[in-house]
Amino acid sequence: MSATPETAPVTAPDAESGPARRHATLLHAPRYRGHSYGDNHPLGIPRVSLTIDLIEAYDAVTPGEMAVTRKAMPAELEWLHTRDYVTAMQRAEALGKVFQRYRDRHNIGNFENPFFAGFFSTPATATYGSIQGAEVVLEGGMAFNPAGGMHHAAPDQARGFCYFNDCALGIMRLRQSGARVLYLDIDAHHGDGVEAAFADDPDVLTVSLHMDTEYGYPFQGGRIEDTGQLGNAVNLPLPKETNDTEFRSAFSRIWEAARTRWQPDYVVVQAGTDALLPDPLGKFGISTQCFLACIDDVIETSPRHADGTPKLLVLGGGGYHPLALARCWTGVWAQLTGRDLPALLPEAGQVLLREVDWDMDEEEEWYDNLFVSRLDADRSGPVRAELEQRLERLFCTHPLLRSPG
Template identity: 70%
Template sequence: MAASGEPIPAGKATLIGAARYRRFSYGDNHPLGIPRVSLTIDLIQAYGALDEEREYLIGRKASDRELTGFHTRDYILALQRCEALGKVPHRFREQHNLGNFENPWFPGFFSTPAVATGSSIQGAEEVLAGRMAFNPAGGMHHARPDQARGFCYLNDPVMGIQRLRRAGKRVLYIDIDAHHGDGVEMAFADDPEVVTCSLHMDTGYAYPFAGGQATDTGVHGNAVNLPLPRELNDTEYRHAFHTLWPRVVEAAAPDAVVLQAGTDILRPDPLGKFTVSTQTFLEAVTAIRDASPRHPDGTPKLLALGGGGYHPLVLARCWAGVWAILSGRELPEALPESGRELLAEVDWDMDEDEEWYPGLFESRLDPDLSGPLRPEVEAAVEGLLRDHPLLRGA
C-alpha cells in the first residue's frame, strides 16, 4: 500500500459519461428525476478540470452476455420488452418489481441503465489498463438478479467487480452511500476473493428496511457492515470511517478497490438521515484512494462509481471533488462564476429557507458539522472490530 499523501501520477484518471444522461428519466415526482451526471460534468468543466481528449470516455451499453453474468435472462428480456412496448405489463410489475413509483418506466428504461452498467465495466477495464476511473452514473447497488430494487434496475457494481474478477483480481468493495449495499453483498456472498464493506443508515429506520443491526451488522464471512444511527455528524463519521477502513484494507488485502460514492450521507440530502459535510465525505474518498493497491507507476487501482444522492446541487459539488481527488487536481473552494450560474439554473428550491442554502452557490465545501461522539457510535465500531472474524486479526 502507498503512504497517505503520495502524489498521484498526472493524467491517470478517466471520467466516463454519455449524452443520454441529459435526457428525461424517472419522472418529475421521483427522487432521481433530477440532473446528476450531466450537472456534475458541467460543473467539472466550469472549473476547467477535465481534459476531454485524454480523460473523458463515452460509455457503452453492456452486452446481454455481460448483463446475464449476474441478472437472469428473463429479467433482461423483460426490461428490453418494456422499453420496446413503452409500458410495463402487469406480469412484469409482479415478477420483477417494475413500473411502480420505486422503479418507474421512462424512455430509455433499459438502455440508460445498460449504458451505466457498460460504463462500470469500462471503468474496470481502465483500472486493469493502469488508470483510475470514475463512472458517476454507476453505483446502483440494490438491484437483484431478477428484480429492480431501490431505484436500481441493473447492478453495475457487481458487473464491474466481475470484470476485475475475470482478470484474476481480488477485490475490496467499499460502499459509503447512506444505504446498505445489499445487492452487491448478496452477489459475492460465496466468493472469498471479494470483500464487501458498507457504512450506512441502520436498516431498522432506512431502506432496505432489513430489520436493523440484528440483520445487517455482517459479523460473518466476507461482508463487513456498519449500520449507524440518525443524525450522524462529522466527528462520528470520521471516527467510524477512519477507524474501520484501515482494518478492512489490511484484512482484505485487495488487488483492486471499487468505491460506491453515493452522496446521500450529506446533510441536505432529502432521503438521507445523516449530518455529514462534503469535506468529510471527500476526506474518506482521499483515504480510499491513498490506501488502494498501486500499479508500478504509482497509480491506484481504484474504480469509483456514483450511487445515491437526491439533492442535485450538493451532489454535483461533491462529485466534482471526487473527480479532483482521482485526477490529482486542487480545486478552489469557491465556485467559479459559471459554476454558480449553472447551479442557479437548476429547478430546486426544497431547502431554500435553510440558513446554509446560499452557501451551496458560493463554495463546493460546507460549514463544519462536527459534534459529540455518541457512545452508541463508538460502541458499534468497537463491537464490529471485536466480533467480525475477518477483522479480529487485522
C-alpha cells in the same frame, strides 16, 4: 460469469512508497443529459450531466480524460441478471409499457422503479460504464463512473431505484482477471445487492457504512451481525444525524482494518452522496469536505499499479439533492486527477447551479452557500456513546476485524 484469462498489472515493490499518482478516466454518455425517472421521482433531477457541467465550469477536465460509454450487451448483463429479467427490460422499452406480469415478477413499472423513456438503454449504459471503468483499471488507470453505483438491484428484480447492479458487474469484470476485490460503500443506504451477489465468493469483501436499516431503506439486513456466508461482509449501521467527527472516526477505523487485513488487488468505491446533510432521503449530517477526506484516504492507501496509480474504480450511487451531489462529485473528480480546485465556485458554475429548478430547502441557513462554495460549514461534533458501542461490537465480533486471540 465466464472467466477470461488475463494478467492483472503487477504492482512494483515500491509503488506505494510515495504519494499516489493522480490521473483518471471520466465515463459519460450523452443520454445522461435527459432526466430519466420522471418529475415526481427522487431521481427525476439532473445528476451526471450537472456534475460534468460543473466540472467543465471549473475547466477541470480535458477531452483526453473523458470516455463515452455504450450500452451493456444482454450477455454482459447476464453475468449477474437472469435472462428473463433482461428480456423483460428490453421488451418494456420496445413496447413503451410494462406488462403486469413484469411488474409482479420483476418489481418494475411502479413508483419505486418507474417506466421511462430509455427504460433499458439508460441503465444498461450506466452499467457498461462500470464494466468499462473496470477495464480502465485493469489496464493501469483509475476510473470514475458517476452514473454507476446502483447497488440495490437483484438478479431478477429492480430494487430501490436500481435496475441493473453495475457495481457487481464491474467487480465481476475485475474478478475475471483472478483479482481479489474490496468493495467499499459509503452511500447512506446499505449496499445489499452487492453483498448478496458475492456472498459465496471468497475473493470479494463488501464493506458498507450506512443508515441503520431499522429506519432506512432497504429496512432489512445490514446489521453488524450480518458478516456474510464466508465472513466476507462488513456492515456498520450508523445512527441518525451522524456528524463529521463520527463518520470520519468510523470510516478510518474500518477502512484501515479491512484494507490491511483483506489485502485486495483492486478497490471499488460506491460514492453515493445521500449521506450529505442537505440530502432529502438521507438522515446524516456530514459535510462535503468530510466525504472528500474519506475518498482521499482511499486514493492514497489503495493498492497501486507499478507507476503509483491506485487500482481504484469509483462509482456514483444515491444522491437526491442535485446541488449537493454535483458539488461533491466535482470534488471527487478533482481528487482523482490531482486538481486543487478553489472552494469558491466559478461564476459559470454559480449560474449553472442557480438555473436548477430546486427550492426544497431554501429556508435552511446553509442554502445560499450551495451556490457560492463547493464546500460546507464544518459539521464536527462529539462521538456519541451509541456509535462507540457499535464500533466496539463490530471489532469484537467480526471474524476479519477482531483482534487475534
